[in-house]
Amino acid sequence: MLMTEYQQRIERLQNRLTTLQLDGALYFYPIDVFYFCATRQTATLWVPSSGAPVLFVRKSYARAVEEACIDDIRRFPRSSEFSDQIVGRKIGMTFDVIPVQQFHYYQQLLPRREFVDISQLHRELRSLKSPWELERMRHSGAQLSRVFASMVDYIQPGLRELDVAAEFEVRLRRIGGEGLVRMRAFNQELFLGLTVSGENAAAGGFFDGAATGVGLSSAAPHGASQALILPDQPIMLDYTGIFDGYIVDMTRMYVCGRLDPQCRDAFTLARKIQDHIAAQLTPGALCSDLYDQALCMARDAGLENNFMGPPGEQAGFIGHGVGLELDEYPVLAPKSAVSLQRGQTIAVEPKFTFAGRGIVGIENTYAVTAQGGEKISVLSDDLIQIN
């Protein structure tokens, strides 16, 4: 069964390569190799547009042989012998993640080849999850939900954001969370997730989301800070749960005491927007259209300037694909003129930022189905009130 899963991934790639008149694809970015082979050892994967793929392993060969769902596994050959083993002239590579030095290295190893960027095609393939992958993601969602639910016994005023973050992290780790968040975008990074409260949550930042948080220093300027959790402030926990490599992304709101009316109303609206979008996560729905509808609902409530981040730094989307990486396709964004397909998994996360006061919002990961979004992060969306 598992072998079939990987054979199908290779076949889908080969069909696309054939359409593009490429002779094959060469992968060496670890998570890309993992997607096609089930091993993340250091290795280079050659997928000819027809015929059997070959995995050239640098380290660890023994573990690659043990793990990989692929028949032809070789040790990485001498530089002078590599070219003969790659039969093809026009070769795809994921230019979005390959450093220039690596590219030059393979240009030297493979003279007289033409290299073509297949980042887009690769991300499209990855965006469609198989039933097997959806099972993995449901498991990640269930595990992550357990931790979100458990935090009610821990959060209280006087703790630092960092205490809450550390506690969330350790609970996630103890049940097997892998922790390492893979992001594809060049300049993004995230340590497990964000615990952000009050005005810290409304600060701008480098992170491509509605909230970044202040963090612990200018070297790691995101997520929890040393600031104290105060009564009646919105506390946002936005975390990734990663099991078998598959990421689920969720946000829940906590408060010690009561939210003020404006934050409460905005939170209600965020849930309405989310549910409105989730119902439309069906094959054929247009990504830009879903974004526009969400923005329209925010505008109707007079909250356009608070939507998805501080003014001038608002995130330009309300949902993003998620899977082996946190930032997968599709993106629910204004100019995203693509239609949803069954089996895509999307984190929908409408949020509202109020300068000096904080952020409120919700986030769940859904699978696109004919009946609308299947909620993978199964837990009540309610505000979690403490005391």
Add this chain to the structure above:
Amino acid sequence: MLMTEYQQRIERLQNRLTTLQLDGALYFYPIDVFYFCATRQTATLWVPSSGAPVLFVRKSYARAVEEACIDDIRRFPRSSEFSDQIVGRKIGMTFDVIPVQQFHYYQQLLPRREFVDISQLHRELRSLKSPWELERMRHSGAQLSRVFASMVDYIQPGLRELDVAAEFEVRLRRIGGEGLVRMRAFNQELFLGLTVSGENAAAGGFFDGAATGVGLSSAAPHGASQALILPDQPIMLDYTGIFDGYIVDMTRMYVCGRLDPQCRDAFTLARKIQDHIAAQLTPGALCSDLYDQALCMARDAGLENNFMGPPGEQAGFIGHGVGLELDEYPVLAPKSAVSLQRGQTIAVEPKFTFAGRGIVGIENTYAVTAQGGEKISVLSDDLIQIN
């Protein structure tokens, strides 16, 4: 004072650029930008070979203005206006970390320029720590050492490797550890560090070190697993402590009960090798020579095949630079024909692997001084025996 620190970094770069007859350097890899500006917001730094550098900020502008130790901070201009603001024809970039897509993007933005790889030069500059940086690293070392020392009250037989890892991680986080381990090598990644015991510790893996560990799945195949800590097995904790972005790297050995004689002898030898190398961490010492001496000591004890990893997958170094990234220059490796300089910081980590039984070894981070290595990770190197 802090401004002077950053001015000096820029000046050292400018001197090197002038020597290489480059007109300037363009940085946009986040930690490279941070090194020269003290901000890790999403931004592009232009350093002309003479004159004032300019920081072009995408997000967050407000935070970059607040954090950056640089005078000329601008919003990233329209694409058509960028070229006019970069006066120079021959421009350096760090090709080791810039993806091909980003490179092509800047090629389009900056027509008629020649781009040159300055990765080597950049890493050489970064390898030399200023007194201010050494203070940051001493702080990281002191914090990390506290956690290593504290673990004696937690580790016991019957816990999983994962429990020990989660506990180490949460203790580190609660005292402000930033957690996100930055590595420069293309295909490397590490989640905080490694808790590995018994035969799991002797498994091969993708990680460029003596130990990788089994991990939780083939998607995250490094570090702690669900395996139980057993009596009398060597338990290796190899962790990074990161504060203000500066990483210190340490390894300590624990055992619940007693190590067998062979492991005990190998551990004693690892400490001897470490101390022998540490004493020679003086300006002018040749990196390859230090490696050769270590290998020679291992060989004399009949442990060459156990040195630095499982047979066929042995790590080709016994020490590596460390700072804002875990894998900095210099590297104490066979072909590293460079001499140490004062202010370099090096993690020295002789280790011995015994198939089916585990790994023993030691690791400390040192600063190169005229009197030999200054130990930055200040804690006894003794085996930590439990019960």
